[in-house]
Amino acid sequence: MKVLTLNTHSYMEENVEQQIEVLAQAILNNGYQLVGLQEVNQRRDSTEAVLDGYFQSVKNQKAVKKDNFMLLLIQRLKELGCHYYWSWVYNHIGYDIYHEGVGLLSKSPLTSYALTVSENTDPKDYRTRNVLICCTKYQERNFVVVNGHFSWWLSSSEGFAYEWKTLEKKLVNWLSFPILVMGDFNNSDNRSNQGYQLVKDSSFRFLDSYEEAEIRQGRGTVEKAIDGWQDNQKSIRIDYIFSQAQLKAQTYRTLFNGKQLPQISDHLGIEVDFNWS
Numbered sequence: 575m576k577v578l579t580l581n582t583h584s585y586m587e588e589n590v591e592q593q594i595e596v597l598a599q600a601i602l603n604n605g606y607q608l609v610g611l612q613e614v615n616q617r618r619d620s621t622e623a624v625l626d627g628y629f630q631s632v633k634n635q636k637a638v639k640k641d642n643f644m645l646l647l648i649q650r651l652k653e654l655g656c657h658y659y660w661s662w663v664y665n666h667i668g669y670d671i672y673h674e675g676v677g678l679l680s681k682s683p684l685t686s687y688a689l690t691v692s693e694n695t696d697p698k699d700y701r702t703r704n705v706l707i708c709c710t711k712y713q714e715r716n717f718v719v720v721n722g723h724f725s726w727w728l729s730s731s732e733g734f735a736y737e738w739k740t741l742e743k744k745l746v747n748w749l750s751f752p753i754l755v756m757g758d759f760n761n762s763d764n765r766s767n768q769g770y771q772l773v774k775d776s777s778f779r780f781l782d783s784y785e786e787a788e789i790r791q792g793r794g795t796v797e798k799a800i801d802g803w804q805d806n807q808k809s810i811r812i813d814y815i816f817s818q819a820q821l822k823a824q825t826y827r828t829l830f831n832g833k834q835l836p837q838i839s840d841h842l843g844i845e846v847d848f849n850w851s
Contacts, residue, residue: 575712575850579610579756579815580830580843581723584643585672586613593838594643598650600835601658601679604845607712609679610721612758614662615672616642628659630684632706636664636673644677661686665723666702673697676706676757678721685709689744691737692725701725703737707744709751715850717821718748722757727768734761734769742776752820755780758841762810773816780816783823783846792828795842813844821848 578601587593601609620639628648629638638645644662651658658679663686668674678684685708692703705722720741725733745753761769763782773780784790794809817823829835829843 575607575821575848576604576845577608577610577754577756577815577848578604578606578829578843578845579612579721579813581612581758581813581839581841582643583613583839583841584615585617587839590643590646592836594647594650596830596836596838598647598654598656600829600843601651602654602656606679606845607681608710608719608754609658610719610756611644611677611679612721612723613668614642614644614675614677615668616645618667618671618673628657630659630661630686630708632661632663632686632688634688636675638662639673644679648679659683661706661708663688663704663706664697665704666697666700668700676704676721676723678706678708678719680708680710680719682711689741691722691740693732693736701733705741705757709748712850715752717752717754718745720745720753720755720757722755722759724757724759724761724769726760727765734759735772738769738772742778745778752818753778753780754815754817754821756815756844758813760812762812764810773814779818781819781823783815783817783844783848784811784826786817786823787826787846788823789825790827791825792831792842795828795844796840797842798840813841815844815846817848820851822851823847824849
């Protein structure tokens with residue numbers, strides 16, 4: 575089962591049409607079961623879109639606009655003969671003009687939920703964060719997938735720590751299913767006793783797909799200074815795909831690095847191929 579995650583930085587890059595085309599072709603060629611995307615933007619002043627049955631809404635769904643990045647991606651995939659179910663949830667207002675959110679594409683239908691994990695709930699505050707929790711199937715096996723764009727580490731009770739602990743409390747509802755968690759965690763694995771270690775110490779026993787994979791191509795997901803990491807001068811890993819033991823990572827590779835595929839975001843993508851035990 576192939577899975578992809580990418581912080582798209584949508585509408586912040588120079589050529590959104592190229593970004594969508596490169597991403598659509600990669601999805602088509604690699605046949606991902608799941609694609610988790612972060613920083614999925616739409617303009618606040620755009621017209622509301624009419625959606626078909628492939629859109630899987632959450633309770634109190636925020637309107638999806640015609641220029642929603644994920645909607646444009648879905649439309650291009652349909653033109654290529656590739657159909658995905660999808661969900662999108664709204665986090666906060668970005669750069670004053672966007673609704674910024676996270677989304678998930680799936681080959682199988684989704685039952686989707688939005689969970690506010692941050693202390694802040696005002697969409698005018700960039701610290702307001704929602705994650706997308708989806709129940710789905712792969713080859714008749716039920717599992718749960720979480721896609722999120724989390725905050726930075728502030729302390730053991732604020733920011734990422736608060737959000738992660740809030741998510742864990744909710745995931746107790748799905749203890750009987752394998753759980754996959756992916757996205758932009760805004761926490762580097764080279765900073766000890768912070769967010770990465772909090773995930774690794776979780777009672778859910780999440781496994782880092784990079785560490786577990788038998789074959790690895792690439793490692794870091796951010797290779798320059800970006801928003802929130804303005805002082806960064808090296809390759810770091812802040813995007814992850816974590817799984818439980820039932821999903822064993824076989825291969826891990828970074829994508830959209832300007833080599834095999836053009837760089838389309840300020841983050842690299844992660845592709846992981848899992849085997850079921």
